[in-house]
Amino acid sequence: MNDKEQMSLFNLTPSEVPLTELPQADRVAETLTDKKTARSPKNPSPAASTSVPVSEQFASLDDLRDVACNCQKCPLAHTRTNVVVERGDRKAKILIIGEAPGEQEDLSGLPFVGKSGQLLDKILESVGFDTNRDVYICNTVKCRPPNNRVPTEIEATTCKPYLLEQIRLVDPKIILLTGATSLKSILGVKLGITKVRGQWYEWEGRLVMPIFHPSYLLRNQSREQGSPKWLTWQDAKAIKAKYLEIIELKSGDAPALSDQSEGDFEKSAALSAQNPSVVSIEEDEEF
Numbered sequence: 624m625n626d627k628e629q630m631s632l633f634n635l636t637p638s639e640v641p642l643t644e645l646p647q648a649d650r651v652a653e654t655l656t657d658k659k660t661a662r663s664p665k666n667p668s669p670a671a672s673t674s675v676p677v678s679e680q681f682a683s684l685d686d687l688r689d690v691a692c693n694c695q696k697c698p699l700a701h702t703r704t705n706v707v708v709e710r711g712d713r714k715a716k717i718l719i720i721g722e723a724p725g726e727q728e729d730l731s732g733l734p735f736v737g738k739s740g741q742l743l744d745k746i747l748e749s750v751g752f753d754t755n756r757d758v759y760i761c762n763t764v765k766c767r768p769p770n771n772r773v774p775t776e777i778e779a780t781t782c783k784p785y786l787l788e789q790i791r792l793v794d795p796k797i798i799l800l801t802g803a804t805s806l807k808s809i810l811g812v813k814l815g816i817t818k819v820r821g822q823w824y825e826w827e828g829r830l831v832m833p834i835f836h837p838s839y840l841l842r843n844q845s846r847e848q849g850s851p852k853w854l855t856w857q858d859a860k861a862i863k864a865k866y867l868e869i870i871e872l873k874s875g876d877a878p879a880l881s882d883q884s885e886g887d888f889e890k891s892a893a894l895s896a897q898n899p900s901v902v903s904i905e906e907d908e909e910f
């Protein structure tokens with residue numbers, strides 16, 4: 624995928640759907656406590672289906688993995704090396720959804736293990752999250768599209784039951800949507816990621832925040848205030864704060880945000896900026 628195609632995923636034009644039509648999560652604690660469902664009545668897309676029929680549900684994530692690893696339901700089955708299902712903690716309270724496997728992911732069978740994944744890990748670590756313990760990571764589609772192209776609508780829709788079942792079985796409190804494709808898959812609407820990133824939305828009784836895809840951050844090395852990296856740092860802090868709020872940890876029960884954490888993030892961002900190979904995304908495409 625070339626630069627132009629990449630940037631098109633971060634549509635800077637006004638959103639096609641007014642933000643007011645998405646359910647805002649301004650009553651978070653109450654919602655999560657009561658397990659209310661707050662599907663937007665105006666949710667307009669059939670791709671926004673939010674559950675799998677009971678008869679087609681999996682009994683466990685192991686069952687899901689077994690079936691997905693032999694899946695032939697869409698054309699991506701013919702070009703993949705491995706089906707990329709998951710990594711992280713299956714009981715995590717935070718679930719992160721990317722777009723599709725890239726080359727490294729296709730070869731390893733694990734999501735977000737290339738340079739983008741390494742940056743994602745650093746972002747999470749900067750606010751005290753351990754990616755093996757605190758998050759569960761998956762993609763919108765489980766097989767790599769040829770040449771890292773964007774998954775087609777049919778591919779995303781065909782693969783979506785696996786994603787919905789992962790969400791049901793992991794049962795996270797927080798879902799992070801990295802980039803435009805996962806945003807569209809879950810919220811069912813086409814929105815400019817720059818418009819909605821950092822905002823909390825409510826989806827099926829869960830908190831959802833769209834964030835920039837790490838690949839986008841690798842292309843945008845500025846750390847100035849207002850830059851994508853700076854904005855992502857603000858998002859990471861907001862995610863950690865909400866996580867602590869949700870699990871009602873008292874002070875001292877979990878790593879607190881600190882100046883040192885921000886320093887770590889800035890340090891990793893600086894290292895990325897100094898390393899030309901990091902911005903060579905042709906070999907590490909996950910969009």
Ligand code: SF4
Pocket residue numbers: 691694695696697698699700706764765766778781782
């Ligand atoms: S992308 Fe999803 S639906 Fe398509 S073959 Fe892979 S697992 Fe099956």
